[in-house]
Amino acid sequence: MIREENGIFPAVCPLDCPDTCGLLLHKENGKIVKVTGNPDHPITQGAICNKVRNMAERVYHPERVLHPMRRIGAKGEGKFEVISWDEAIAEIAGRYRKLIREHGPESILPYNFYGNMGILSVEGMDKRFFNRLGSSKLHRAICTAAGNTGWNYTMGFGGGTSPEDTVKAKLIIVWGGNLVSTNMHQIALIEKARKQGAKLVVIDVHRNRTGQRADWFIPLYPGTDSALALGMMHVLFARNLVNEGFLKRYTIGHEELREHVKTYTPERVSAITGVPAGDIEALAVMYAETSPAYIHMGNGLQHHDNGGMAIRTISCLPALTGQWLVPGGGAFKSNGAYANMNSEALELPDLRQDDHVRTINMNRIGEALLTLDPPIRAMFVYCSNPAVVAPDTGKVERGLSREDLFMVVHDLFLTDTAKYADIVLPATSTFENTDLYSSYWHHYVQLQEPVIPARGESKSNVEVFRLLAEAMGFEEEAFRDTEEDMIRQALDFSENPYLDGITLEGLKEHRMVKLDMRHQKHYLDTLSTPSGKIELYSAKMAEAGLPPLPTYIPLQEGYDGENRPGEKATYPLMFVSPPNHSFLNSTFGNVEKLKALEKSPLLQIHPEDAAARGIEDGDEVVVWNDRGSYQVKAAVESKMLPGTVVSQGLWWEQGGQRRRVNALTPDRLADMGGGAVFFSTVVDVKRQ
Numbered sequence: 001m002i003r004e005e006n007g008i009f010p011a012v013c014p015l016d017c018p019d020t021c022g023l024l025l026h027k028e029n030g031k032i033v034k035v036t037g038n039p040d041h042p043i044t045q046g047a048i049c050n051k052v053r054n055m056a057e058r059v060y061h062p063e064r065v066l067h068p069m070r071r072i073g074a075k076g077e078g079k080f081e082v083i084s085w086d087e088a089i090a091e092i093a094g095r096y097r098k099l100i101r102e103h104g105p106e107s108i109l110p111y112n113f114y115g116n117m118g119i120l121s122v123e124g125m126d127k128r129f130f131n132r133l134g135s136s137k138l139h140r141a142i143c144t145a146a147g148n149t150g151w152n153y154t155m156g157f158g159g160g161t162s163p164e165d166t167v168k169a170k171l172i173i174v175w176g177g178n179l180v181s182t183n184m185h186q187i188a189l190i191e192k193a194r195k196q197g198a199k200l201v202v203i204d205v206h207r208n209r210t211g212q213r214a215d216w217f218i219p220l221y222p223g224t225d226s227a228l229a230l231g232m233m234h235v236l237f238a239r240n241l242v243n244e245g246f247l248k249r250y251t252i253g254h255e256e257l258r259e260h261v262k263t264y265t266p267e268r269v270s271a272i273t274g275v276p277a278g279d280i281e282a283l284a285v286m287y288a289e290t291s292p293a294y295i296h297m298g299n300g301l302q303h304h305d306n307g308g309m310a311i312r313t314i315s316c317l318p319a320l321t322g323q324w325l326v327p328g329g330g331a332f333k334s335n336g337a338y339a340n341m342n343s344e345a346l347e348l349p350d351l352r353q354d355d356h357v358r359t360i361n362m363n364r365i366g367e368a369l370l371t372l373d374p375p376i377r378a379m380f381v382y383c384s385n386p387a388v389v390a391p392d393t394g395k396v397e398r399g400l401s402r403e404d405l406f407m408v409v410h411d412l413f414l415t416d417t418a419k420y421a422d423i424v425l426p427a428t429s430t431f432e433n434t435d436l437y438s439s440y441w442h443h444y445v446q447l448q449e450p451v452i453p454a455r456g457e458s459k460s461n462v463e464v465f466r467l468l469a470e471a472m473g474f475e476e477e478a479f480r481d482t483e484e485d486m487i488r489q490a491l492d493f494s495e496n497p498y499l500d501g502i503t504l505e506g507l508k509e510h511r512m513v514k515l516d517m518r519h520q521k522h523y524l525d526t527l528s529t530p531s532g533k534i535e536l537y538s539a540k541m542a543e544a545g546l547p548p549l550p551t552y553i554p555l556q557e558g559y560d561g562e563n564r565p566g567e568k569a570t571y572p573l574m575f576v577s578p579p580n581h582s583f584l585n586s587t588f589g590n591v592e593k594l595k596a597l598e599k600s601p602l603l604q605i606h607p608e609d610a611a612a613r614g615i616e617d618g619d620e621v622v623v624w625n626d627r628g629s630y631q632v633k634a635a636v637e638s639k640m641l642p643g644t645v646v647s648q649g650l651w652w653e654q655g656g657q658r659r660r661v662n663a664l665t666p667d668r669l670a671d672m673g674g675g676a677v678f679f680s681t682v683v684d685v686k687r688q
């Protein structure tokens with residue numbers, strides 16, 4: 001049921017952002033004319049980012065795909081003709097039936113991520129469909145896989161300090177996160193804490209927007225964070241600044257760790273990281289002597305060859321000082337696990353007749369499309385834009401260009417990926433759907449109900465997979481479940497006590513309902529590591545072939561301060577490409593107002609590195625390595641240590657310019673969880 005023509009209606013931000021803001025949609029004559037924050041949301045409190053203030057421009061964008069389309073040009077050319085839904089669905093089902101008959105269902109691969117964080121959109125009917133189909137599985141490891149695995153080795157449970165508590169902190173260390181752009185409400189809480197005397201330390205490879213606010217900004221070489229944390233541990237043990245009582249009661253492996261960190265002297269760690277030895281000492285002492293001390297880990301430091309270990313190592317720090325017992329202390333990597341829903345009921349893995357199908361890591365999609373035998377013969381892409389966001393996009397592009405690959409893309413726009421599709425299906429925006437949202441940072445579960453009718457002939461993910469199931473002749477009742485049925489199934493999950501009391505009825509009445517956080521008082525007693533304790537030594541890591549104690553392992557592709565590139569190094573600069581302020585991954589890369597704010601892709605380059613190449617501020621430059629090249633404008637500035645260059649944002653191709661940062665990034669996998677290693681890349685730069 002669509003609401004009235006005019007009025008103000010509650011909604012939820014669907015984007016892959018920790019804040020999951022409560023929104024208000026202002027409707028006039030049946031159209032959304034303004035998007036503002038919902039002041040009733042206890043955490044986001046009516047403030048939203050500039051991206052989503054411009055969301056109406058995206059919803060009513062003239063280039064929105066409103067009808068199913070069939071490709072009539074070459075792959076990648078972007079030429080399509082409009083077809084009907086009946087034709088589109090019949091063609092997809094027909095091709096799938098033939099592929100299953102001739103090559104088995106494993107020849108079909110779903111590829112998706114969190115373009116829409118709605119649980120029904122990416123963890124519901126879609127999963128049921130592909131399970132029943134028996135397709136290959138996708139390991140969705142592009143975002144947090146390495147870091148979450150590293151955290152879990154140490155802590156077991158995928159949750160940490162609650163946002164509400166962080167205002168009590170007196171020391172806040174933001175480590176490899178650019179929260180001003182990527183988690184703005186955590187910044188609001190940090191600013192509150194600072195008004196009460198807290199200090200903000202930011203540790204990053206460049207002075208990002210968050211670093212610009214810091215009381216102390218500590219730049220270091222990419223991929224050297226575990227060394228820095230080990231240097232801090234060295235100082236904590238050497239100066240007797242550890243909490244022995246806590247170590248004995250809540251951890252295992254502290255004796256081994258005490259011995260192990262002796263080699264990580266501040267001098268050695270300084271040589272590796274580029275952080276002066278005195279600063280390492282000062283940081284460790286500040287961390288031990290300020291309480292509550294809170295560490296907020298971003299995603300940046302885990303997009304590396306050694307990214308799992310970086311998070312694993314840093315997540316040991318609060319145990320050394322006992323900060324887990326101090327309200328406002330502790331650490332955050334993700335709070336996703338507090339809101340775990342009943343994924344089995346949603347996804348119905350039992351619909352799969354043969355569970356021994358292959359799993360393909362999404363970070364290696366280019367390689368998989370080009371080399372797997374038996375080949376992937378069909379791919380269904382939704383809620384993601386791999387031609388831009390996946391590593392080594394040159395390979396991805398070659399894979400997507402395969403004439404024998406039958407590709408369907410379901411999206412709101414003709415993205416760089418959709419241009420390679422055989423069939424494009426129009427997707428609704430979240431404001432046109434019913435969906436359920438949780439946050440991987442705060443503790444509120446929220447309900448979205450449609451505020452405007454579906455634009456054009458667009459359909460939600462749930463509707464598309466329902467239609468496909470019907471066309472394939474899947475008769476299970478589960479394919480006829482309504483959105484509300486699925487929300488009830490998701491919330492009915494006695495294994496997660498934090499979900500106690502959250503019901504569809506409650507959500508309908510209040511729109512946002514807090515998890516039952518009373519269970520958090522048992523946090524330290526219910527850790528799900530093998531020992532039930534914080535594992536400073538992890539036998540499970542040893543079994544997995546990893547060092548059981550936190551250890552610094554240099555990047556495969558990169559330099560640290562001990563190992564700098566020689567004169568003859570082909571690619572002497574480390575290249576880091578984190579998100580920008582005005583886009584959300586590649587989403588919004590086609591919204592004029594936001595594009596205008598970002599102006600153009602920039603390469604931040606240190607004056608020394610620029611001078612060595614005769615590059616001046618504003619010059620057009622080419623960044624290149626063996627994988628590909630990228631055209632940008634140089635911004636000469638000393639926000640990084642010399643030897644590191646940074647370019648923020650995932651841009652769409654435009655006017656024949658090579659604007660894909662991921663043309664340069666490797667598709668190797670991180671040390672843990674099959675994670676992506678976007679930031680472990682070396683390049684060189686020259687004037688165009």
Ligand SMILES: Nc1nc2c(c(=O)[nH]1)N[C@H]1C(S)=C(S)[C@@H](COP(=O)(O)OP(=O)(O)OC[C@H]3O[C@@H](n4cnc5c(=O)[nH]c(N)nc54)[C@H](O)[C@@H]3O)O[C@H]1N2
Binds near residue numbers: 181
């Ligand atoms: N505005 C905006 N917000 C977003 C997004 C967006 O695209 N735009 N994307 C969303 C998504 S999907 C995610 S996962 C999050 C990501 O947001 P964050 O968690 O903030 O992570 P990143 O932005 O990837 O990287 C953060 C910082 O890590 C730094 N970094 C890179 N390598 C290293 C290193 O080796 N050590 C250290 N210490 N720092 C390093 C980068 O320079 C960058 O400043 O943001 C979400 N929010």
Ligand SMILES: Nc1nc2c(c(=O)[nH]1)N[C@H]1C(S)=C(S)[C@@H](COP(=O)(O)OP(=O)(O)OC[C@H]3O[C@@H](n4cnc5c(=O)[nH]c(N)nc54)[C@H](O)[C@@H]3O)O[C@H]1N2
Binds near residue numbers: 114386410
């Ligand atoms: N170099 C470099 N590369 C990176 C990163 C980086 O920092 N640097 N960050 C990485 C990270 S952390 C992430 S999470 C990934 C993100 O990569 P993606 O998940 O691919 O994110 P987006 O680029 O935002 O693409 C999401 C797409 O989903 C579509 N969409 C939105 N809602 C719906 C819906 O309801 N249904 C359907 N069918 N489609 C919808 C949007 O229109 C958009 O085209 O990128 C990764 N790539």
Ligand code: SF4
Binds near residue numbers: 014015048051052584
């Ligand atoms: S992108 Fe993040 S900060 Fe912006 S409105 Fe959405 S949830 Fe809030």
Ligand SMILES: [Mo]
Binds near residue numbers: 143
């Ligand atoms: Mo992400």
